[in-house]
Amino acid sequence: MDLALHIDGEWITDRDTLPVINPATEEVVAHLPLATPADLDRAVAAAARASHTWRGTPIADRTRILLKAADLLVSRADRVARAMTLEQGKPLAEARGEVLRVAGALRWDAEDARRAYGRIIPSAADTVLSVRHEPVGPVAAFTPWNFPAGSPMRKLAGALSAGCSIVIKASEETPGTAVEIVRCFAEAGLPAGAVNLVFGDPASVSRQLIAAPQIRMVAFTGSIPVGKLLAGQAGNRMKPCLMELGGHAPVIVCADADPVQAARKAAAAKFANAGQVCTSPSRFLVHESLWAPFLAEFTAAAERVVVGNGLATGTTMGPLANARRLEAMTELVDDAVEHGAKLVLGGERLDRPGYFFPPTVLTDVPEHARVMREEPFGPIAPIVAFTDLDDALRIANSLPYGLAAYGFTRSSKTAEKLITGFEAGILSINHCGGSVHEAPSGGVKQSGWGREGGPEGVEAYLITKRVSHLLAD
Template sequence: MTDLSLYIDGAWVATEDTAPVLNPATEEVIGRVALATTEHLDQALDAAERGFAVWTATPIAERTAILLKAAALLTDRADHVGRVMTLEQGKPFAEARGEALRVAGALRWDAEDARRAYGRIIPSADDTVLSVRQEPIGPVAAFTPWNFPAGSPMRKMAGALAAGCSIVIKASEETPGTAVELVRCFADAGLPAGVLNLVFGEPAEVSKHLIADPRIRLVAFTGSIPVGKLLAAQAGAAMKPSLMELGGHAPVIVAADADPVQAARKAAFAKFVNAGQVCTAPSRFLVHSSLHDAFVAAFVEAAGRVVVGDGLAEGVTMGPLANPRRLKAMEELVADAVSRGASVRTGGGRLDRPGFFFAPTVLTDVPADARVMVEEPFGPIAPIVAFDDLDDALRIANSLPYGLAAYGFTRSSKTAEKLIRGFEAGILSINHCGGSVHEAPSGGVKSSGYGREGGPEGLDAYLVTKRVSHLLVD
């Protein structure tokens, strides 16, 4: 494992206090991550304040060139970054390498799109120039989880840096190596000192200290709804805007005219990516009763083809869960569903081997009050239930406070439009289970958060709109 130090004001900083980093496939300690003290956090804040003054004054062409060089370095290092990611998070190497390449593309998109963050001139009186300008909001405090060790940090880094902001980012202590490698790319690309600062530490203490500091102008967070509400409240108390990408419990509706086999295969593939540890993962499967048995059979067959193992092993398509907390959560969700009458069609428990492995699991006859139907599973469990009326299916889909992603399968354009209009979600895919793309925004509604990442909208949170009325004088 790489050196897991803090990065403050352009320098790598070791600390006396460290925490172990585990390989979830073996449960072995593979490194120790540096933990920041309050003094380290204050140093990072000082650096971000100075870095913002330098970065926002840097011409956009120079900023873009540095960010594009960082993206090129990340592309060149994708194999190494992918291996680090697999070691500390568990996902198969092909997924990890693909994530590294994908976020390099996201950085390129944001770097180029920042050149198009235009203002405008508004017709006004003859002696007045009325304009609207877009300017970087200032230093950003960002907090990211462990499930996408490259994807989540890069969304924050790319958006902030492209807009002209500096950033202090606290990445996950469970997957620090990938974040360190991302920062190395920026440092080696020539990013000025202080513009990007990476810290690790006790999450509640770090977030409270950074958010309250007057130098921070924006809070950006990806993670669970309870933590998101806490951080949003802290930001609100300081009258600071926040960007919240929170959890979901994505419904899948398979309409009566869909192809049940194709729908099941596509949905199963998406369900077991990253061992189901994806906030947009399909996680509640509502299937028309006429297609239910065929869908279940195809889904179970697809689950049976998943090869579970160490992400660095040849042929593995699903790695371990990231930590023992997720194992315990899966066991509890399955036990609760079964106690309420659900049937386990495949899987249902942890695998008898070292590591945090849980079998791909399919449940049927799942009652509406089962925990897995109302709590985000965030793991490889697929509950499948039948419906007879599409309006009822949409009511069930929208009955929870979540609203991040949703999926629908149909061969009717009329039904597709009904699903598009009916789903309460910020991200919607019809006839596939699409993931995030650079050129379009991602984000939730209801308790799944607010603000958008990706697409032209992805820079909005990092920019402030300034109205200028300039009276012309001699």
């Protein structure tokens, strides 16, 4: 895995390094160079210069370059996927699927930017009143480790398609995927400085980049506490933010749902990426009449999950990304059991090298247990029964999070009650759908500001300018 910083069109390797650990083996697979403060200043200056070049590039030429980058990424999908599995752990097929999806997202945004229309407004006879959309300017972006391709590409595709330059700090735990993606942009002909990729101490890097006067916008995906910190730093400088933060997605299985189908779909979503997904279903509220069959099928599905090295044939769930997540899983399970929950399946780290934690099922979990209040971000599923749908919605909405929610019902009337009742920015009925290129994703309450995906994903990086043009004689 060849790792480097990318600043002003140059690949840089001769810096102090940080080891990159394979979470399936706990072995060092690469060494990551870290940016110095001078490197960050140079990246910001490069982005500021390139901003004028890139925004002035005709939209047809911008689109051609971005589509070429997408084609390069598809042609390298196997190589990029292997790098992702080595550094993040997810099964190779899952990693390859992620690479192909983000290439599709780039294509969507590149084409959709052609439709960032303004408008002419009827006005006085001697005045042309118009509304125009322009790039916000250089962007500072920060992305996490759980989707090493998905999270960076959402920022890169939206910003570049809108005509913005960008300085992106991808995760130091999963840098190889981001490096491969940026290589595609560079080789596709993106102007030097339009994309700058840096790594370093997260707190120091974010503080310096956000404070830089040339940076006009901040985009972040990650935890709520860090999001609040970065939003505060940006707010002090009146810089707009795009924040995709954590959640604790409830699942309500109504009395008229098919419990077997609901359990199978919910389990498949729960254990994807070892539960390390912001939108992962993580609180299961099942009507008491369906609780027993749902639990039986969900547990059976969990038992069928094959936990192992993502490079091994047959693996369907890889390790957790780091040792911190292992400790967090153990604490949540222990707390739930101490509060009266029943451990049905899993619950302990697997006795082997690597950060492996099995699919875990808990029942009879009280509302005040930590796992019902804190996003587990791992393969833990608390399943509880309810008798009244209004009470289930109360529990679902009782937390300060509102990213995703899921409901299962065979009644259109009940479905509408779920749709209007859930407090969430992303809602799926009768399935556990993931992100799609053509529609927006984002949260409400403390789960974030703004949207990624769909037309909104490009609009986030545009400013609206009102122009009143008094015609000359």
